[in-house]
Amino acid sequence: MKGKTPTESMVEMTELVLPNDTNILGNLLGGRMMHWIDIAGAMAASRHSNTTVATACVDRLDFRHPIRVGELIMLRAKLTWVGKTSMEVKVKVYAENIKTGATILTNKAYLTFVALDEEGKPTPVPPLIPETDEEKKDYQKAELKRIERQKRKEEKLKNNPIENNENIDDNN
Numbered sequence: 001m002k003g004k005t006p007t008e009s010m011v012e013m014t015e016l017v018l019p020n021d022t023n024i025l026g027n028l029l030g031g032r033m034m035h036w037i038d039i040a041g042a043m044a045a046s047r048h049s050n051t052t053v054a055t056a057c058v059d060r061l062d063f064r065h066p067i068r069v070g071e072l073i074m075l076r077a078k079l080t081w082v083g084k085t086s087m088e089v090k091v092k093v094y095a096e097n098i099k100t101g102a103t104i105l106t107n108k109a110y111l112t113f114v115a116l117d118e119e120g121k122p123t124p125v126p127p128l129i130p131e132t133d134e135e136k137k138d139y140q141k142a143e144l145k146r147i148e149r150q151k152r153k154e155e156k157l158k159n160n161p162i163e164n165n166e167n168i169d170d171n172n
Contacts, residue, residue: 001124001125001126001127002126003126003127003128003129004048004126004127004128004129005128005129005130005131005135006078006079006080006128006130006131006135006138007078007131008047008048009044009045009047009048009078009079010044010076010077010078010079011040011043011044011047011075011076011077011078012074012075012076012077013036013039013040013043013074013075013077014072014073014074014075015036015072015073015075016070016071016072016073017067017068017069017070017071017072017073018069019069021069022068022069026068026069027066027067027068027069028066028067028068028069028073030063033063033067033073033093033107034058034061034109036073036075036093037061037075037091037093037107037109037111038055038058038111040075040076040077040091041055041077041089041091041109041111041113042055042113043077044077044078044079044089044091045079045087045089045113045115048079048082048087048125048126048128049087049115049123049125049126051115051116051117051123051125052115052116053087053113053114053115053116054113054114054116055111055112055113056086056112056113056114057111057112057149058109058110058111059088059110059111059112059145059149060108060109060110061107061108061109061110062107062108062109063106063107064105064106064107064108065095065104065105065106066106067095067106068095070098071095071096071097071098072095072096072098073093073094073095073096073106074093074094074096074103075091075092075093076091076092076093076094077089077090077091078090079128080110080128080135080138080139080141080142081128081138081139081142081143081146082125082126082127082128083125083146084122084124084125085114085115085122085123085124085125086112086113086114086115086122086125087112087113087114087115087125087128088110088111088112088142088145088146089110089111089112089113090108090109090110090138091107091108091109091110091111092105092107092108093105093106093107093108093109094106110142110145
């Protein structure tokens with residue numbers, strides 16, 4: 001399977017923040033932002049894998065600055081790492097004041113997606129070929145995060161009888 005660079009699957013998405021996207025203070029709702037981040041990330045993962053994808057994990061989501069009604073937001077989604085069937089995508093969100101043209105980084109998120117075949121089963125994805133120093137650092141960081149997630153998962157399964165698939169008796 002031929003590899004792809006992060007640039008080949010990068011997605012840029014723009015949205016105008018409307019009143020129905022905001023809370024009573026006129027700030028963008030966090031849930032709406034998460035929705036757009038998930039869409040942008042999924043598009044980048046689908047573009048890389050040429051498949052349908054499912055969100056497996058939101059590893060981190062930072063809210064750095066409120067976004068006001070009437071501002072434009074630009075979401076940039078770029079792959080940072082791929083495994084056999086999964087992909088990590090970094091999504092950065094910028095808000096632009098239409099009147100002044102001022103732009104600020106407002107959000108950053110890391111999401112993991114799984115590539116799915118026609119039957120909804122995980123399917124292999126092309127390797128990622130990081131080119132720039134930043135892309136290579138992102139790849140290394142993502143690999144470390146994956147190892148940490150795996151350790152946490154194994155520890156949780158070891159210590160939690162419910163998730164360890166032990167029988168549960170509702171009468172006790």
